[in-house]
Amino acid sequence: MFNESAKSVDMIASGVRVDPVLRSRAGAGGVFTFKCYDKDGNLKWEEANHNLVVNVGLKDMNDKYFSGATYTATWYIGLITGPAASTTFAAGDTASSHAGWTENTSYCQANRPQVTFGAATTADPSVISNSGSPSTFSINNTATIAGAFLISNNTKGGTTGILFSESDFQSPGDRSVVSGDTLTVTYQFSLDAA
Numbered sequence: 651m652f653n654e655s656a657k658s659v660d661m662i663a664s665g666v667r668v669d670p671v672l673r674s675r676a677g678a679g680g681v682f683t684f685k686c687y688d689k690d691g692n693l694k695w696e697e698a699n700h701n702l703v704v705n706v707g708l709k710d711m712n713d714k715y716f717s718g719a720t721y722t723a724t725w726y727i728g729l730i731t732g733p734a735a736s737t738t739f740a741a742g743d744t745a746s747s748h749a750g751w752t753e754n755t756s757y758c759q760a761n762r763p764q765v766t767f768g769a770a771t772t773a774d775p776s777v778i779s780n781s782g783s784p785s786t787f788s789i790n791n792t793a794t795i796a797g798a799f800l801i802s803n804n805t806k807g808g809t810t811g812i813l814f815s816e817s818d819f820q821s822p823g824d825r826s827v828v829s830g831d832t833l834t835v836t837y838q839f840s841l842d843a844a
Contacts, residue, residue, distance in 0.1 A: 675843070676841060676842065676843055677775075677841070677842050677843075678703065678711075678839070678840065678841050678842075679700060679701070679703070679839070679840055680700070680701040680703065680800070680815050680817075680837060680838060680839040680840070681698055681699065681700055681701065681817075681837070681838050682698070682699055682701060682727075682797070682798045682817040682835060682836070682837055683696070683697070683698040683835070683836040683837075683838070684696065684697045684698070684795075684798070684825075684833060684834070684835050685784075685833070685834045686825065686827060686831055686832070686833050687831065687832045687833075687834075688830065688831055689830035689831070691832075694831065695825055697819055697825065699797065699817045699818065699819060699820055700817065701800075701815040701816060701817040702739045702741065702815060702816055702817070703814060703815045704739075704740075704741055704742070704743045704744070704813055704814070704815065704816065705741050705742055706744050706812055706813060706814075707800075707812065707813065707814035707815055710802075710812045710814065724764060724765075724802070724804075725764070725765040725767075725800055725801070725802060725814065726761070726762035726763060726764055726765060726785075726800070726801055726802070726803065726804045727762060727763055727765055727785040727798050727799070727800060727801075727835050727837065728753050728754075728762045728798065728799050728801055728806075729753065729754040729755075729756075729757070729787060729795055729797075729798055729833070729835075730751045730752070730753065730754060730795070730796045730797040730798055730799060730816065730817075730818070731751070731752050731753070731754040731793065731794055731795065731796055737750060737751045737796040737797060737818045737819075737824075738750030738751070738818075739751070739816050739818060743813060743816060744813050745801055745803065745808070745809050745810055745811050745812065745813040746809040746810065748813070748816070751796065751797070751816070751818075753799075753806075753807055754793055754794075754795060754796075755806050755807050756789060756790060756791040756792075756793035756827070757787040757788055757789055757790060757833075758788040758789075758790045759786075759787065759788060759806070760806065761804040761805065761806050762801070762803075762804045762805070762806055763785035763786055763787060763835075764785065764804065765780045765785055765800065765837055766780050766782075766783040767779065767780050768780070768781070768782045768783075774842050774843050775840040775841055775842030776840065776841050776842070777838060777839070777840045778838070778839050779836060779837060779838035779839070780836055780837055781836050781838065784834040784835060784836045785834065785835045785836075785837075786832060786833070786834050786835075787832070787833040787834075787835070788832055789827045789828065789829060789830065789831040789832065789833060790829050791828075791829055792826070792827070792828045792829065793826070793827050794824045794825070794826055794827075795819070795824065795825050795826075795827055795833070796818055796819055796823075796824045796825075797816065797817045797818040797819050798816070798817055798835055798837075799813060799814075799815065799816040799817070800813075800814040800815045800816075800837055801813050801814065802814070
């Protein structure tokens with residue numbers, strides 16, 4: 651007599667891991683574009699460089715947008731001349747303290763040129779720029795230009811206001827200008843959901 655028995659067990663396991671924190675990031679960055687024309691209107695050189703948004707610029711954005719602090723609607727562009735060795739930037743730079751560079755004031759305008767921004771795009775990234783009306787510098791001396799900065803104060807050579815960003819020419823480096831040249835500067839700023 652044979653006795654047969656069988657026992658079976660079915661087991662199914664599953665799991666779902668839920669991350670309780672939704673992660674989203676935003677990225678921001680700007681580009682300064684320079685065009686230098688000679689006295690006859692011929693393009694001598696062109697340069698485009700990314701910028702460093704300094705700490706006080708980041709704080710200013712957060713204060714204005716999220717805290718409802720007093721809004722600064724007017725921005726200006728200044729030109730940079732670096733020290734003899736090289737131009738350096740630091741996140742801690744401010745309008746009154748920026749050891750790695752000095753402002754170049756070799757232009758006819760009485761004040762730093764105003765930046766007239768167009769409407770921001772509705773996209774990712776959202777982009778705003780003054781490409782429709784570049785800031786213009788009428789050069790009145792032989793000088794070396796190393797970059798530019800965006801600031802909330804129009805005083806030529808001034809040390810007050812909110813320094814937002816600064817940019818240094820990359821390779822081939824600093825550029826020469828002479829009296830009679832015209833330098834136009836466009837600033838484009840982008841915000842994207844990274």
